[in-house]
Amino acid sequence: MMDGHEVTVVDNFFTGRKRNVEHWIGHENFELINHDVVEPLYIEVDQIYHLASPASPPNYMYNPIKTLKTNTIGTLNVLGLAKRVGARLLLASTSEVYGDPEVHPQTEDYWGHVNPIGPRACYDEGKRVAETMCYAYMKQEGVEVRVARIFNTFGPRMHMNDGRVVSNFILQALQGEPLTVYGSGSQTRAFQYVSDLVNGLVALMNSNVSSPVNLGNPEEHTILEFAQLIKNLVGSGSEIQFLSEAQDDPQKRKPDIKKAKLMLGWEPVVPLEEGLNKAIHYFRKELEYQANNQYIPKPKPARIKKGRTRHN
Numbered sequence: 001m002m003d004g005h006e007v008t009v010v011d012n013f014f015t016g017r018k019r020n021v022e023h024w025i026g027h028e029n030f031e032l033i034n035h036d037v038v039e040p041l042y043i044e045v046d047q048i049y050h051l052a053s054p055a056s057p058p059n060y061m062y063n064p065i066k067t068l069k070t071n072t073i074g075t076l077n078v079l080g081l082a083k084r085v086g087a088r089l090l091l092a093s094t095s096e097v098y099g100d101p102e103v104h105p106q107t108e109d110y111w112g113h114v115n116p117i118g119p120r121a122c123y124d125e126g127k128r129v130a131e132t133m134c135y136a137y138m139k140q141e142g143v144e145v146r147v148a149r150i151f152n153t154f155g156p157r158m159h160m161n162d163g164r165v166v167s168n169f170i171l172q173a174l175q176g177e178p179l180t181v182y183g184s185g186s187q188t189r190a191f192q193y194v195s196d197l198v199n200g201l202v203a204l205m206n207s208n209v210s211s212p213v214n215l216g217n218p219e220e221h222t223i224l225e226f227a228q229l230i231k232n233l234v235g236s237g238s239e240i241q242f243l244s245e246a247q248d249d250p251q252k253r254k255p256d257i258k259k260a261k262l263m264l265g266w267e268p269v270v271p272l273e274e275g276l277n278k279a280i281h282y283f284r285k286e287l288e289y290q291a292n293n294q295y296i297p298k299p300k301p302a303r304i305k306k307g308r309t310r311h312n
C-alpha cells in the first residue's frame with residue numbers, strides 16, 4: 001500500500017482479524033474480501049502473496065483437515081488463478097519443511113526430517129506439497145513462482161490467543177502469570193521481527209530467484225533464554241513453569257541466510273530486543289483495549305407508545 005500498489009486482501013478470518021487492516025479500509029487502492037482459498041477465486045492481479053494457512057501450532061492442529069485443505073486445495077486454486085491471469089505467485093512456505101532437522105543451521109538444499117503422520121504433519125507436509133505444486137505449475141504451465149521458507153516471526157498485530165511462544169511469554173509476563181516452557185527449554189529457535197520478514201518477501205517477489213529462499217534471523221537462543229529475556233524486558237516477577245514437551249517439537253532451528261544475502265541483498269536489521277520491546281508495547285495496549293472494550297449488550301429501552309395514555 002505504501003509503495004502505491006492496488007492491494008486486495010483475501011481472508012477467511014480463521015486466524016486473521018479485520019482490525020489488522022482497518023487502517024486501510026476506505027482507501028481507494030485497498031479492497032478486503034471475505035473468502036476462503038479452498039474455494040476458487042476470480043480476480044485480476046499481477047502478483048499473489050499466498051500467505052493463507054494458520055501458522056501457529058495450536059491453530060493448525062486445531063483443525064488439521066482444514067489446514068491440509070488450505071495448503072493443498074487452496075494452493076492449487078491460487079496457482080490456477082496465477083496461471084489464468086499470468087500473475088507471479090509467492091508461496092509462504094516454512095522452516096517446518098525441515099522438520100526436526102539433522103542439519104544445523106538449515107540450508108535450502110536440506111531435504112528435511114519430517115514425521116508424515118505426526119501432529120505437525122498437516123502443516124509440515126501441507127507446506128511441502130504446496131512447494132511441490134508450485135514447481136509442477138512452473139515446469140508444466142510456465143507459472144512464475146517464488147518460495148519463501150519463513151522461520152519463526154513475531155511482532156505487533158499477532159492475536160492474543162495465537163499460542164506461539166513469543167506472544168504467550170509476553171502476555172504471561174505482563175499479567176504476572178507463569179511463563180510456560182514446554183519440555184526442558186533447551187530447544188532452540190531464532191526469531192525475526194515482522195518488518196524484516198515483509199521486506200524479505202517483497203525483495204523475493206521482485207527478484208528473479210525461483211528456487212526456495214530462507215527468510216529468518218539467525219540469532220539463535222534456547223527457549224529458556226527467551227523466557228528469561230522476555231521476563232527481564234517486561235520487568236515481570238512471573239515464575240517459569242516447565243510443562244511436558246510438545247510431540248515432534250524441533251530441537252534446534254536456525255536459518256542459514258547466505259542465499260538471501262547474496263541473491264536478494266537482504267538480511268534482518270531489527271535487533272531482537274528492539275523487536276521484543278515493540279511487541280511488548282503492542283500487547284500492553286491490547287490488554288488495555290480488551291479491558292475497556294468488552295462487548296456488553298446494552299439493555300433495550302422500553303418501547304413507549306405515543307399518543308395513547310393508559311389509565312388503569
Ligand SMILES: O=c1ccn([C@@H]2O[C@H](COP(=O)(O)OP(=O)(O)O[C@H]3OC[C@@H](O)[C@H](O)[C@H]3O)[C@@H](O)[C@H]2O)c(=O)[nH]1
Nearest residue numbers: 055057094095152164165168180181182187223246249
Ligand atoms: O507457551 C509456549 C509455546 C511454545 N513453546 C516452545 O517454544 C518453541 C517455539 O514454539 P512456537 O509455537 O512459537 O513455534 P514453532 O517453532 O514450534 O513453530 C513455528 O515454526 C515456524 C513457523 O512456520 C510457524 O510459525 C510455526 O509452526 C517450541 O519449542 C515450543 O515447544 C513453549 O515453550 N511455551
